[in-house]
Amino acid sequence: MISIETIIKRLEDHGISQEKLAEVMKSYNIAKEIHKGQLRQSGEEYIIHPLHVASNLLDMEIYDTDTICAALLHDTIEDAPFEFTKEDVKELINETVAELVDGVTKMRAMNYSTKKDLEEANTRKIINGLNKDLRIILIKLCDRLHNMQTLQYKRIEKQKENALETMELFVPLSLSIGAYKLKNQLEDLSLQYIEPDDFKRISEEKAKIELEETPYLEEVSRRFKSILEENYIPSRIVQRTQTITSTYKRIKRGYKLENIYDLFYLKILVGETEDCYRTLCYVHKLNPPINGRFKDYIFNPRTNLYQSLHTTVSYRKGDLLKVKIRTYDMDKVAAYGIPALWNIKGGKTMEETQKEVVEKCQFAKKLMELDESFKDNADFIHGIKKELLIEHIYVYNENGEFIELPIGSTALDFVCQEYPNVLDQMTGILVNEKEMPLNVPLNNYDRIEVITKGTIKHENWDQYANNQSAKKRLKTLYQQNL
Numbered sequence: 001m002i003s004i005e006t007i008i009k010r011l012e013d014h015g016i017s018q019e020k021l022a023e024v025m026k027s028y029n030i031a032k033e034i035h036k037g038q039l040r041q042s043g044e045e046y047i048i049h050p051l052h053v054a055s056n057l058l059d060m061e062i063y064d065t066d067t068i069c070a071a072l073l074h075d076t077i078e079d080a081p082f083e084f085t086k087e088d089v090k091e092l093i094n095e096t097v098a099e100l101v102d103g104v105t106k107m108r109a110m111n112y113s114t115k116k117d118l119e120e121a122n123t124r125k126i127i128n129g130l131n132k133d134l135r136i137i138l139i140k141l142c143d144r145l146h147n148m149q150t151l152q153y154k155r156i157e158k159q160k161e162n163a164l165e166t167m168e169l170f171v172p173l174s175l176s177i178g179a180y181k182l183k184n185q186l187e188d189l190s191l192q193y194i195e196p197d198d199f200k201r202i203s204e205e206k207a208k209i210e211l212e213e214t215p216y217l218e219e220v221s222r223r224f225k226s227i228l229e230e231n232y233i234p235s236r237i238v239q240r241t242q243t244i245t246s247t248y249k250r251i252k253r254g255y256k257l258e259n260i261y262d263l264f265y266l267k268i269l270v271g272e273t274e275d276c277y278r279t280l281c282y283v284h285k286l287n288p289p290i291n292g293r294f295k296d297y298i299f300n301p302r303t304n305l306y307q308s309l310h311t312t313v314s315y316r317k318g319d320l321l322k323v324k325i326r327t328y329d330m331d332k333v334a335a336y337g338i339p340a341l342w343n344i345k346g347g348k349t350m351e352e353t354q355k356e357v358v359e360k361c362q363f364a365k366k367l368m369e370l371d372e373s374f375k376d377n378a379d380f381i382h383g384i385k386k387e388l389l390i391e392h393i394y395v396y397n398e399n400g401e402f403i404e405l406p407i408g409s410t411a412l413d414f415v416c417q418e419y420p421n422v423l424d425q426m427t428g429i430l431v432n433e434k435e436m437p438l439n440v441p442l443n444n445y446d447r448i449e450v451i452t453k454g455t456i457k458h459e460n461w462d463q464y465a466n467n468q469s470a471k472k473r474l475k476t477l478y479q480q481n482l
Helices: 004-013 018-034 048-059 065-073 086-092 095-104 115-132 134-149 156-176 180-194 196-230 244-252 273-286 328-336 338-343 350-360 362-373 377-387 411-418 468-481
Strands: 235-241 264-270 309-315 319-327 392-396 402-406 428-431 434-436 448-451
Touching (some): 004 065, 018 065, 048 065, 048 134, 065 095, 095 115, 115 134, 115 362, 115 377, 134 180, 134 338, 156 180, 180 244, 180 328, 196 235, 196 264, 264 328, 273 309, 273 319, 319 328, 362 377, 362 468, 402 411, 411 448
Antiparallel strands (some): 428 448
16 A cells, blocks of 8 residues: 555655655645545545555656656646646745646647647647656656556446557557656557556466466576676566567467467576676677677667667577667666656756657657647647557668667658658669658668769659658748749
8 A cells, every 4th residue: 555654665765854854744744635535436545546656756767756746746736626737836835846747748629729739739748748857748648557457347338448548548648758657558558458468468377478478587587697697697587478468469460379489488697788788798608699689879879769689599499589789878768758857877857858759759859840840739639640659660761870760660760750851952862872752651770871963853752751741841942943
């Protein structure tokens, strides 16, 4: 049972000052008074919900007390039986908490003519929170996590509606900040209600295979541990399993459960980056690597800052085993995402992290671009669903940097996104060192280079782009060349 005392104790253990703890307790008391008499559909007192949201944030190692205060107060402006405003939060706690609470508070229905208009405005506000203050998204994600964990108390039609919304909106948002643990939790909780029969069947079949595989994985783990100890590389080796949702997606693409080679994998955690590469050598020494199945995400991090070495080795009699190698700090970032930068060795301040999100996170940059391009909420939602809230591919630019694009993007979409300033000079494009048509669909790990020598032909280029933002850039280019 989560209580305010457990929240305070966890903060206290992390060295939070008494002054800040007093703000947390005051926020709780305000929330408890406002939610007095309100019950959740489970029959529990409503105050249990903000306590769980705060606890979920602490599970992500978010010890910033302004964020915890805002989590405790996140429903107060909407649910207060009397007028309670952002200015009241500012006066009672502080301005930062007031801004965060306002950031997660839904728009008022009286300002919109239809329910659909209201929903679109709220969705836009939630998503744009990423560029305003990362903590707004964190609170909203932890709020959604607890709502999904208690979804069984809602009506059946509401369960599926909430699960679909979670899969379409909150899962991609988790992925955009690299919070894979949260993303996996939200996915599996959603799939239970979207495809309950498939979820149950895959869970049961997977559990049977896991019983058979565990002894073999333990034996390989012991061999890896032994050779690393012999070579003075302290490590921790963890057996991991793919989520039910990722397994479900593979099966839908035609795989058989028993043939998914990385259904189970090993994760090796070490202290330093150099140890990752030394560990890789010893893993390959014991088990021959499979060519073409090695990925270095340490020196080429994913766009959400995920870092790790991935290799696939020969295992038993011709079977394959996936191994992921990373430092403990990289593992924190993989689990909790960009916010983990606040709590790792040589980490960043919240202000530095927010600046990095806006300047470097491709999801955030694309979001800002779409927000500026579409004034109408419906157009904006359509744009983000088509370009942001979908599966993505990762390609390399000519400098070897990872670039994230919506699945189905063409070579021209890549240029419009990454090099719009050379559109009026571009004469062709190279994909993996071969000149290709501008409308060629791109695949994961393609390397793209722009050619700016020769005769320029801009005719019908808009037919070669799939992304709305690319089409808009090309339209601007045409107008300039008229």
